[in-house]
Amino acid sequence: MIEWDAKNHTNKGGTELTEITTTVEIADATGHTTLQLTQRETLDRVAGMEGAWVFAGDRMVQPTELAEANWETVGTVRVVPGLVGGI
Secondary structure, three states, rough: OOOEEEEOOOOOOOOOOOOOOOEEEEEOOOOOEEEEEHHHHHHHHHOOOOOOOOEEEEEHHHHHHHHHHHOOOOOOEEOOOOOOOOO
């Protein structure tokens, strides 16, 4: 789980979370939802989606990387259910 201080808007490392928004696409069984979210709002959504895969700038990232990302240049964030292979 991502750790940050909501009161002070900082992540565990002390970096301030930004209020800049970016496009966040969240996929599910019905299609996808497109939202304009701040970094904090995005981290909250990702934290509630156990096992989801997160992509930022067309690269798969860990939620902790998303917490450290420069929100001015992160680009579109995509959150999709994790795929499971096998029988």
